[in-house]
Amino acid sequence: MTMRLLPFQVSICGVPELPRFAGRGVSHVIGILDPGTARPGAYADLSARHHAEFRFHDIVQPEALRLAPSRADVEALLQTCESVLDAAPDHVLVHCWAGISRSTATASMLLALRNPGREDEVFAALSVIRPQAWPNTLMISHADDILGRRGALVSALKAHHIRQAERSAELRDLMHEVGRAHELPEQWRRK
Numbered sequence: 001m002t003m004r005l006l007p008f009q010v011s012i013c014g015v016p017e018l019p020r021f022a023g024r025g026v027s028h029v030i031g032i033l034d035p036g037t038a039r040p041g042a043y044a045d046l047s048a049r050h051h052a053e054f055r056f057h058d059i060v061q062p063e064a065l066r067l068a069p070s071r072a073d074v075e076a077l078l079q080t081c082e083s084v085l086d087a088a089p090d091h092v093l094v095h096c097w098a099g100i101s102r103s104t105a106t107a108s109m110l111l112a113l114r115n116p117g118r119e120d121e122v123f124a125a126l127s128v129i130r131p132q133a134w135p136n137t138l139m140i141s142h143a144d145d146i147l148g149r150r151g152a153l154v155s156a157l158k159a160h161h162i163r164q165a166e167r168s169a170e171l172r173d174l175m176h177e178v179g180r181a182h183e184l185p186e187q188w189r190r191k
Contacts, residue, residue, distance in 0.1 A: 005111050005118065005125055009091040012107050012130040014099035018042035027090040030080060030110075032056070032102040035067050050087065052080045058101045060138040060180060069102070074109075074142035081110045100174070105135035109143045112153060119149065119156035127160070134164060134171055137183055161185070 011021065015033075022045035029048045033039075035055045043051065056073055057066040084092055092110065096102035104126060111122040126133045135157060144153035162185050164171050175184050182189070 005115050005121060006085075008089050010107055010110065010129055011091065011093045012099050012103050012133070013093065013095045014103075015040050015042070015095060015097050017099060018095060019045060021046060021093055023047070025091045026093045028052075028084050028087065028092045030054075030077070030084070030092065030094045030103075030106055032094075032096040032106060034058075034097065046093070048093070050084065050089075056102075058096065058098075058136060058178075060136060060183070069136060069139045069142065071142045071146070074139055075146055077106055077139075078109055078113065078143060078146060081106070081113055084110065085114060099130060100132055100134050101136045102139065104130055104133035105139035105143075107133075108135050108140060108153070108157075112143070112147065112149075116147075116149065117152070119152045120159065122153075123156050123160035127163070132168070132171060134161065134175065134183075 013021065018040055019042045026046050026048045028050045029046055031053045033053065033055050034057055054073060054077060056069045059066050059068050062068055094103045094107045094110070107129065108122055108126055111125055112119060115122060137157060140153050140157045144151060161183055165184050172184060176190055
């Protein structure tokens, strides 16, 4: 499915999965980590010719002592994604800590950049690449605004969240655990 959106492979993972990509032809890495955390040692084993790293927490609402993804962060991510697209990559690996939220939001932006009007396809492709994808809504909201998609990315994300919630009790539980139950459809929010 991603071949119809982009002419190269896109992979998404969490930090613990990074070693699996050593020797797998990764040309570009986009990493999102929490501020203050150490760079993963597995970076040394990736043969990527380009590596970009961003640092903010996986939150969707302001919290004390935690850094939310800002509009400026998303602008910088989109610029990086544009540079990656212009470089004709072979295989792009996007990661965050768990490979569920920040990385999947970033991969969504990468897929969406050159595919305006195909936002629903972006999230369908994302589900194939990373079945447990639950993109960070704040990042997607910023991207929607920056790219001038007039709510199309946000709307497609909401439809994706509904499909994911219907499909996975594990994801529903995770959203409750991390304080993001408000992103779930009403019927799955715990009272």
